[in-house]
Amino acid sequence: MPTVTMIGGGQLARMTHQAAIALGQCLRVLAGSPGEPAAAVSADVVLGSHDSFDDLLRAAEGAVALTFDHEGVPLAHLEALEERGVAVRPPSAALRYAQDKLEMRRRLAALGLPVPDFADLSGDPEQARAALLAFGAAHDWQIVLKAVRGGYDGRGVWLIDGDEAAALEVFDGARGGDTVLMAEQKVSMARELSAMVARSPYGQGAAWPVVETIQRHGQCAVVLAPAPDLDPETAARAQRMALELAAELGVVGNMAMELFETTGGELVVNELAMRPHNSGHWTMDGCVTSQFEQHLRAVLDYPLGDTSATAETVVMANILGAAQAPEMSMDERLHHLMARLPEAKVHLYGKSERPDRKVGHVNIVSRPGQSRDDVRERAERAAHWMSHGVWTDGWDHRADDRPGHDA
């Protein structure tokens, strides 16, 4: 059976390895150390750096395709690999839009997709400063500043809540640190959605049901699948937008299109990721085909799997490192969780706990007759227990990022 190489040894590679095993394969991972989540469980580990062309080349040797656990690989390296005949999936020509938010915004705008108003702050510092001042004033400083590259899980995003001085401070600090910025209009949003699709080189596309994502501290905390009470036409539109964009960009593998649903019921594209994505973890226990199997099928140019949900509601909640380490070990917490919720599907990443670090997730799949709130309550309770070692009765909305707050 073929070998696929994944660049990065994080949890996405770890869970892709689980799917690879079922397909008769062993995922090869390029990891920085043997203790990384995927390196700790795969028999085929290449130690090295995604920044090193030689390491990438070594990891690609004999593999039928090269794919990614994260967006951090220098584009020039990928182009050089492609010149040598390596099947880079997604190809560099597509991945550039997931690596560079400014390029992504420009391309989406050119394609007529709904994006927030944005400004390029990447050029000459004086001109960029002037552009920021003009853009901020035009939007009453209801804007968001973003690092064009490298941000994730809330990092590289600054919410400017009408505060011009704060915006200039971020701008000056970022320019001092050589971080290239862009500005975006803050969208008046009701909630965040994610439309996940997969696409194969052959051109086959498949869309999972559209989900709602709930952010806390700027990163995904909870996913409700499918998105509650989403107008079927809006859902179909989101899926169509993602499928068409994936085809337009030549994406191979998974693509998550993160969307804002505005208070007016419109959709606005927020971010793109071209890999397995946190908003698709629910598929591991709630879909015929999980996002990890599907990503492999796509990069191998296999026909894609059935993306139907297998239950009415699935809720995913991330397990995060706590600010104060719980007294009980993770092993003991898992033990207690299993006693309380024998139906909880736990996925641990084998990572050490640090505050707000994603170290695992829990899926709860509805049984007939169970309400969405009931399913969510159990998922949130399970994740809170695993994160903090404290039982709660449900979930606390006060922890959620306020709509419109997160970018």
Added chain:
Amino acid sequence: MPTVTMIGGGQLARMTHQAAIALGQCLRVLAGSPGEPAAAVSADVVLGSHDSFDDLLRAAEGAVALTFDHEGVPLAHLEALEERGVAVRPPSAALRYAQDKLEMRRRLAALGLPVPDFADLSGDPEQARAALLAFGAAHDWQIVLKAVRGGYDGRGVWLIDGDEAAALEVFDGARGGDTVLMAEQKVSMARELSAMVARSPYGQGAAWPVVETIQRHGQCAVVLAPAPDLDPETAARAQRMALELAAELGVVGNMAMELFETTGGELVVNELAMRPHNSGHWTMDGCVTSQFEQHLRAVLDYPLGDTSATAETVVMANILGAAQAPEMSMDERLHHLMARLPEAKVHLYGKSERPDRKVGHVNIVSRPGQSRDDVRERAERAAHWMSHGVWTDGWDHRADDRPGHDA
């Protein structure tokens, strides 16, 4: 997180490793070579033999529990490991009944469980021959001869269809080759069932729905979950028998109790296995908790998971090596299967193909409104294609072992 060691690098260890990953662990396997199914995918492989005490000791070092992919480990080694404080799960005191069919029959009979009439042919050759002649005559030679140890997948089982001379030939040949035999009355059975349970050291037990197993060439070919049209009281009785026996024997981990349902509607115990089992592969896609996760939970003394089925019908069909190797590679066959049946859940073991060798399995899970025959037809078609590289329209009952034929 804790480390569990599994003795044996076969497909059961491979699939247990998938489950271990979700629990934040990496399964350690003792394998004979790096190419074995589990060794090829796990980061923690001890190369060695299950017949070597030193290798077993090495594999156990630092692990919280030692468990099994097969029954082949010498009991004396396990007792010696237990004396050194290794948590052998199931313990040697239970595993002996899965290793030795004669001990198992005696113990089950003593416990009042329904077993076929049987005769001990293990002692002095002259006395054993006399015992066989008496037992055969008493049952009109409608008997089955079995190797007391080491048989599996139809090996070590001889069906004596009323033919005294054939029975004596098997007996003399086996004694010449030092195989210890026993004789059993042939049961007039309607079909074969399997009642799978798990039990933890704490004493918690959990039973999956009882399934029907269909044998071909003496090995499991297809599993229908749940067993079609099984009287609910009979199903409950089978589950109770398995749970009570597991408790009585002190089993830790999974136990499969293979049963005959007689033409009169009675249950007779056929075999016991104390590990993940072919009759439980359907749980990977059709149950809240798969048998592999459950086996780990049990040997770790975690609370057990929910054993509910997640669909009305699940059919598992084994992929077997073909007598004549298909022209298409396994990879190509998988490609075609995915195109035809995007809902098929394929599990490949990374094994080379040899005639009748189990190299993978397919699960088909029913969606609402799909009939059992429809689900079975797709599972059989998928497995037949993967085995032979030939599409069929359905399944051919002529290939099934005739009821009562298989032991």
